[in-house]
Amino acid sequence: MKRPQSLGGWLKVVLPWVLLAALLLLPAASPSDNLIRLLFVTAVWTTTSLGWNLLGGMAGQVSFGFAVFFGLGAYTTALLMHAGHSPYFGFIGGGAVAVLASFLIGLPTFRLRGPYFVIATIGVTEAVRVIMNNVDITGGASGYRIIEDKPFNPLEHYYTAIAAVAFAVLVSTLIANSKFGIALRAIKQDEDAAADLGVNPYTSKLWVHAIAAALTGIAGGIYARRAAFFYPGDVFAFQTGITILLMPVIGGIGTVWGAVLGGIVIGMVEEQLVVKFPNLHLMIYGALLIVIILLEPDGLLGLLRRLFRLFRRKREDSGSPDAEQVLWGRGGVEGRKL
Amino acid sequence: MDSSEYLDLLIKALLLAGVYAAMAVGMTVIYGVMKIVNLAHAGFLMLGAYFVMELFQRFHIDPILGAVIALPVFFLFGMLVHWLLVRWLPKSDTPTLASLLLMFGFWLVLQNAAYLIWGNDDQSILTPLTLSSVQIGEISIPKVNLVVFAAAVICMVILQVVFNRTWFGRSMRALIQNPYAAKIVGVDDERTSRLTFGLGTAFAGFAGGLLGMLFSFSPDFGRQFLLRSFVIIVLGGLDSVSGVALGAIVLALVETFGILKLPASYSPALSFALLVIVLVILPKGLTSLFNKKWKAA
Numbered sequence: 001m002k003r004p005q006s007l008g009g010w011l012k013v014v015l016p017w018v019l020l021a022a023l024l025l026l027p028a029a030s031p032s033d034n035l036i037r038l039l040f041v042t043a044v045w046t047t048t049s050l051g052w053n054l055l056g057g058m059a060g061q062v063s064f065g066f067a068v069f070f071g072l073g074a075y076t077t078a079l080l081m082h083a084g085h086s087p088y089f090g091f092i093g094g095g096a097v098a099v100l101a102s103f104l105i106g107l108p109t110f111r112l113r114g115p116y117f118v119i120a121t122i123g124v125t126e127a128v129r130v131i132m133n134n135v136d137i138t139g140g141a142s143g144y145r146i147i148e149d150k151p152f153n154p155l156e157h158y159y160t161a162i163a164a165v166a167f168a169v170l171v172s173t174l175i176a177n178s179k180f181g182i183a184l185r186a187i188k189q190d191e192d193a194a195a196d197l198g199v200n201p202y203t204s205k206l207w208v209h210a211i212a213a214a215l216t217g218i219a220g221g222i223y224a225r226r227a228a229f230f231y232p233g234d235v236f237a238f239q240t241g242i243t244i245l246l247m248p249v250i251g252g253i254g255t256v257w258g259a260v261l262g263g264i265v266i267g268m269v270e271e272q273l274v275v276k277f278p279n280l281h282l283m284i285y286g287a288l289l290i291v292i293i294l295l296e297p298d299g300l301l302g303l304l305r306r307l308f309r310l311f312r313r314k315r316e317d318s319g320s321p322d323a324e325q326v327l328w329g330r331g332g333v334e335g336r337k338l
Numbered sequence: 339m340d341s342s343e344y345l346d347l348l349i350k351a352l353l354l355a356g357v358y359a360a361m362a363v364g365m366t367v368i369y370g371v372m373k374i375v376n377l378a379h380a381g382f383l384m385l386g387a388y389f390v391m392e393l394f395q396r397f398h399i400d401p402i403l404g405a406v407i408a409l410p411v412f413f414l415f416g417m418l419v420h421w422l423l424v425r426w427l428p429k430s431d432t433p434t435l436a437s438l439l440l441m442f443g444f445w446l447v448l449q450n451a452a453y454l455i456w457g458n459d460d461q462s463i464l465t466p467l468t469l470s471s472v473q474i475g476e477i478s479i480p481k482v483n484l485v486v487f488a489a490a491v492i493c494m495v496i497l498q499v500v501f502n503r504t505w506f507g508r509s510m511r512a513l514i515q516n517p518y519a520a521k522i523v524g525v526d527d528e529r530t531s532r533l534t535f536g537l538g539t540a541f542a543g544f545a546g547g548l549l550g551m552l553f554s555f556s557p558d559f560g561r562q563f564l565l566r567s568f569v570i571i572v573l574g575g576l577d578s579v580s581g582v583a584l585g586a587i588v589l590a591l592v593e594t595f596g597i598l599k600l601p602a603s604y605s606p607a608l609s610f611a612l613l614v615i616v617l618v619i620l621p622k623g624l625t626s627l628f629n630k631k632w633k634a635a
Contacts, residue, residue, distance in 0.1 A: 056435070060435055062435055062438045062439065064442075108614050108617045108618045109617060112617065113432065114432065114433070115369075115375045115432075115433045115438075116572070116617055118375060118433070118438060119375070119568045119572065119613070120610075120613060120614065120617070122377075122564065122565055122568065123565045123568070123569075123606070123609065123610035123613055124610060126561075126562070126565060126606035126607070126610065127606055127607040127609075127610035127611070128607075130603055130604055130606050130607045131604075131607055133603070134601070134603070134604070238561065242446075249439060253435075279450060279453040279454055279458075280450065280454065282446050282449070282450045283446060283447050283449075283450035283451060283454075285443075285446060286442075286443045286444065286445070286446025286447035286449075286450065287443070287447055288443070289439055289440070289442065289443030289446065290423065290440060290443040290444060290447070293436050293439050293440045293443065294423065294426050294440070297436065
């Protein structure tokens with residue numbers, strides 16, 4: 001591993017660990033129950049955001065259907081817990097079922113060029129929700145209840161969610177720095193060129209979709225266990241898929257920390273927005289999406305970088321734009337092919 | 339079930355196919371020329387329905403006339419949207435991440451603006467036509483379906499003439515076939531794109547108005563038809579206008595006769611299943627079947 005050269009580089013290495021330590025030690029400071037709950041929700045959302053970012057940000061495949069994995073994770077966990085298994089086994093089962101579902105969507109659509117994948121992801125949420133509304137063993141449209149024979153322990157849920165998000169960050173960073181990650185970015189930029197260099201776009205997309213689905217399924221299971229009650233119109237809502245997509249786009253698509261930033265913003269802000277502007281909050285997201293795509297494709301992270309660069313240029317006039325790009329990597333959506 | 343009931347269903351399916359074709363054709367021309375998957379199509383459909391409803395309730399304009407008025411209004415609206423947003427997108431010959439997210443964001447804005455204006459109650463357009471029907475032997479056909487079908491077919495025919503006989507139609511076809519060659523021979527890419535986006539939006543508004551006469555609608559109205567439009571244009575081979583008609587007929591038949599075996603609430607699952615089957619078996623659309631035969635002959 002290279003030694004970081006600049007202040008920014010050091011921050012990049014140190015900050016995640018500081019953040020993780022703070023989150024782990026936080027319960028010692030006896031925070032309010034609401035803060036713990038909010039952080040739990042944020043951690044669950046951020047996990048799904050990181051999952052989406054692997055597929056959408058790194059490989060450039062937009063999916064509107066992540067609610068399917070989230071919901072399947074929730075239902076699988078619930079059913080496994082109902083059958084007497086440990087919840088942690090349930091989370092893994094939820095991830096596994098989500099992976100299977102990802103293959104079902106990916107196998108027919110990734111083989112083809114063009115917008116087929118994104119079209120299929122819009123349909124799949126509707127289809128699965130309708131089916132789940134009519135399936136008897138999960139209670140159909142009236143939902144499913146998880147019953148645990150022990151007292152409700154918010155901290156256990158909190159730590160599970162933190163573990164999940166830490167795992168998602170780890171997986172994302174490993175993939176971003178691996179040959180696989182380079183292959184994914186190559187696919188995003190030019191599928192033909194990537195194929196010429198020996199990358200198999202079909203299998204690469206299929207696998208990254210599976211990994212993303214697994215993370216989302218696990219998050220869904222963790223969410224379901226704490227919520228204890230959920231129904232298809234909630235976990236399989238098109239809206240859930242939208243929220244999962246918005247986080248990495250708002251934070252900064254294609255970068256691990258952008259996805260985390262987006263998850264934190266939405267996790268913390270979503271509830272307030274929904275309460276204050278019940279009908280307006282999606283419109284705000286829509287407008288934000290338009291502004292981000294047209295003006296700052298790198299999202300909030302891009303905005304921060306721009307500020308940081310401005311600040312640095314005043315102090316010391318060093319570093320060419322090229323160096324900046326190497327240092328920070330590139331995110332953004334401009335001109336990226338599907 | 340006897341044969342007259344099957345005939346009844348068949349007629350209903352064909353009448354539905356007319357509206358479905360008008361609904362999907364706007365999306366097809368936009369995809370064909372600009373390679374943009376217009377997710378805001380759902381928003382335009384919904385706006386079309388409310389536009390016709392407002393004209394009907396405030397000015398007592400007949401809904402069919404209202405849908406025709408929607409054509410020029412939405413044409414201008416589409417050109418405005420293109421000028422404001424779409425033209426800034428990077429050009430590409432495959433759909434980009436940016437174009438998908440931009441159109442999706444715009445759909446969210448339209449949808450929620452509609453929630454603000456009209457609330458989330460279900461609306462419907464009721465005219466004397468709605469409840470009367472034509473009786474032919476044992477088969478009764480609601481008049482409104484007939485009128486809507488006629489309006490849709492007339493508009494499709496006009497579009498076909500524009501497509502085949504005018505300079506604008508020729509530039510559109512050139513851009514669909516080969517954007518680079520089209521630009522070399524002097525097709526104005528920017529202008530044709532703007533007009534095409536206007537045309538696609540106009541048809542979305544028009545079809546939305548027609549759909550609003552057949553079904554009840556809310557600001558979330560377009561979403562169920564977005565998937566159907568996709569299925570139709572994938573069946574039709576993504577960028578052919580005549581393929582759209584064929585795709586619309588197939589989807590309408592599958593949906594109408596699917597009700598015999600499955601509860602009506604399963605229809606989104608049915609369209610999705612159809613989509614997946616087509617993608618696996620005939621990824622280039624139904625028209626590829628005929629093209630192959632012609633080539634072989």
